[in-house]
Amino acid sequence: MTGIDEAGWLPPDVDRAIPSVARIYDYLLGGAHNLAADRAVADRLSAIQPQVAQVARRNRAFLRRAVRFMLDAGVRQFLDLGSGIPTVGNVHEVAQDVDESARVVYVDYEPVAVTHSRLLLAGNPHADVVQADVTLPGVVLGSEPVRALLDLTQPVGLLAVAVGHYLSPDADVPAVFATYRDSLAPGSHLALTHLTNDFAVLSDPRVAETMRSTQDHIYPRTRDEVLALFDGFTLVEPGLTTSANWRPDRLSPVVDPHDDGLYAGVGVRS
Numbered sequence: 001m002t003g004i005d006e007a008g009w010l011p012p013d014v015d016r017a018i019p020s021v022a023r024i025y026d027y028l029l030g031g032a033h034n035l036a037a038d039r040a041v042a043d044r045l046s047a048i049q050p051q052v053a054q055v056a057r058r059n060r061a062f063l064r065r066a067v068r069f070m071l072d073a074g075v076r077q078f079l080d081l082g083s084g085i086p087t088v089g090n091v092h093e094v095a096q097d098v099d100e101s102a103r104v105v106y107v108d109y110e111p112v113a114v115t116h117s118r119l120l121l122a123g124n125p126h127a128d129v130v131q132a133d134v135t136l137p138g139v140v141l142g143s144e145p146v147r148a149l150l151d152l153t154q155p156v157g158l159l160a161v162a163v164g165h166y167l168s169p170d171a172d173v174p175a176v177f178a179t180y181r182d183s184l185a186p187g188s189h190l191a192l193t194h195l196t197n198d199f200a201v202l203s204d205p206r207v208a209e210t211m212r213s214t215q216d217h218i219y220p221r222t223r224d225e226v227l228a229l230f231d232g233f234t235l236v237e238p239g240l241t242t243s244a245n246w247r248p249d250r251l252s253p254v255v256d257p258h259d260d261g262l263y264a265g266v267g268v269r270s
């Protein structure tokens with residue numbers, strides 16, 4: 001097929017043969033910024049576990065609820081780690097709907113995600129994107145958009161939604177989170193979701209094996225390992241739970257934790 005692969009939206013530094021989770025996730029959410037190689041992986045994942053697309057949608061719904069929760073708590077600036085390709089209900093849209101001066105910095109290392117974020121944010125003085133690896137907090141926090149838009153003496157909503165499980169243990173992930181935490185003022189919030197094998201739904205070894213054919217390998221973590229990422233934050237009710245069960249709203253599906261696949265929680269820095 002020609003078509004969207006040839007539509008001219010692809011940055012030149014993208015290797016079409018190497019799938020990326022940013023584009024796989026975009027496809028699972030019904031987006032159009034993905035390539036044949038990404039769609040093939042997504043289809044393989046869905047064949048192994050037909051609930052994969054629902055996991056992605058529930059994750060995205062959690063993200064929106066968590067941002068609204070932080071807005072209700074008075075947070076007006078957000079640092080979104082592993083923000084992905086813009087799709088419906090982006091953080092700046094949710095936040096600026098409540099307060100048009102709310103500030104958002106997106107961070108991703110994937111060129112399609114960064115290019116499309118940049119296009120979407122053109123003309124928005126309160127939101128920007130940084131192309132960086134989130135395991136390098138010094139690079140992220142020292143970047144021009146963070147310095148220009150975020151006041152780190154005031155509470156920040158730190159989002160690490162569906163990104164932690166792409167970070168290898170070699171990167172010392174708890175230390176990475178601790179560095180972000182230590183740069184944030186009291187009252188800052190951390191919202192995250194994280195893949196786990198504690199539940200059945202995504203624990204099939206073929207899921208991780210399939211992701212090894214992409215540039216984003218996965219490292220599911222146990223409940224205790226995910227809790228460790230909240231070190232220095234006090235979890236708000238209902239604590240660390242599953243994505244659909246974190247403060248569900250009237251649109252949230254009822255999902256048994258064993259069918260969810262993602263731990264989810266929000267903590268406040270004291």
Ligand SMILES: C[S@@+](CC[C@H](N)C(=O)[O-])C[C@H]1O[C@@H](n2cnc3c(N)ncnc32)[C@H](O)[C@@H]1O
Nearest residue numbers: 022025082083084108109110133134161162166
């Ligand atoms: C599954 S998507 C999640 C997108 C968004 N946070 C959400 O929950 O809707 C994961 C994103 O994390 C990004 N990512 C993975 N590892 C990363 C890293 N080390 N540095 C920056 N971005 C990363 C991927 O490129 C992808 O866009």
